[in-house]
Amino acid sequence: MQYFHANNKLTAEQKLKLLVEFGTRTSGEIRLDKLLDIIAQQITAILDVGRCTIYLKDVEKNELWSKIAQGRGLEHTEIRVPLDGNNAVSIVARTGEVINLPNAYEDPRFSMDVDMVTDFRTHTMLAVPLKNNSGKVLGVFQVANKADGTPFEKNDEGILTLLATLAGSSIEIAKLYQDVHVAQLETIYRLAITAEYRDQQDTRAHLKNISIISYLLARALGMGTKDSELIKNASPLHDIGKVALADHILLKPGKLTPEEFEIMKSHTVYGGRILEGAHSKVLKIAHKMSLYHHEKWNGKGYPNGLKGEEIPLEARIITVADVFDALCQFRVYKQAWKTEDAYEYILSESGISFDPRIVAAFKKIYPSIRKLYAHISVNKKTPVSGAAETQAAFESTDSSAHDATFRSMIENDKE
Ligand SMILES: [Fe+2]
Ligand SMILES: [Fe+2]
DSSP: OOOOOTTSOOOHHHHHHHHHHHHHHHTTOOOHHHHHHHHHHHHHHHHTEEEEEEEEEETTTTEEEEOOEESTTOTTOOEEEETTSSSHHHHHHHHOOOEEESSGGGOTTOOOHHHHHHTOOOOSEEEEEEEOTTSOEEEEEEEEEETTOOOOOHHHHHHHHHHHHHHHHHHHHHHHHHHHHHHHHHHHHHHHHHHHHTTOTTHHHHHHHHHHHHHHHHHHTTOOHHHHHHHHHHGGGGGGGGGGSOHHHHTOSSOOOHHHHHHHHTHHHHHHHHHTTOOSHHHHHHHHHHHHTTOOTTSOOSSSOOOGGGSOHHHHHHHHHHHHHHHHSOBTTBOOBOHHHHHHHHHHTBTTTBOHHHHHHHHHHHHHHHHHHHHSOOOOSSOBOSHHHHHHHHTSOOOOHHHHHHHHHHHHHTO
């Protein structure tokens, strides 16, 4: 692509072309990280500079942060500077004025901190405010070192200010979108914790692990990142129906009677009812997961005894992730299985409890899973070596309905 460098005199036509190009590339991108990346790339090319850094305000922490920075030494580095500091970027964010330093190291307003950690030497620097439509400062666009070595001119100030104005509303929309997305995820996650909180001490670890495994499985099955993300984000809600179970069943220390076990199974139906008719994609998936995560490939699961591909794919995925992680966790009635043994169990259940296609995907991602479990602190007691010892451990007391389901599932399959 042909860029028009700011140090050249631009014709009206060239200016227009440049702005259209910038506008086209930045509009329509709602993922904040991606958007900031595109903007920084464009500015680096348009102004022909060594580095472009986009700082956004973090009002809560009273800081400016930048994740995306182009140019030598700064890729994927998060920089944070105090909003009330005396360096140029903080001043621009506070006052909304433009700061142009022809000799950065000789100006007391320039902080060398970032240069020092990134092996970069700033010679010239220009910083302009990033404002929204109503003139509120959202952050700062900063560029350094023009390729031809000359200081930034009035023309550069004008162009950078214009680009900041053009990008302002896109950035604001992307930020709002991100806030809503984060709020949605947080709500889902906290709801899921509510459901699991009563009967499991290691809820967080369990929910985190199954999200990761579900995501990896979806990817290995050939799903795109967006669909895989949805599966990942929906997975913590699989046991939401447990909120409807009475304490005397969910928290019963001993073995459940057959009648109690029937009631316990109903957590799938309750989960289905809670999430029925959901409109968002993520909750629609969560609905299928919560209703069908105890169905089995051979049709011997519950609540509906669905068989094979009658079971929605999302539910077949969460089932494998859920069982694998439950095996690896310590429970009152059982030791934590060794990762390897849990893996062998999943393989052995291919075509019985689990969809063979998903077990094959699990096999594919197992190296990543093994790494994951080597690093996370699961609530482990001494791992036991095999199913026989665990079977013995099953004979001891039980503290959770979900685990009772899980235990019965393994026991039935061993028949
Ligand atoms: Fe369950
Ligand atoms: Fe679970």
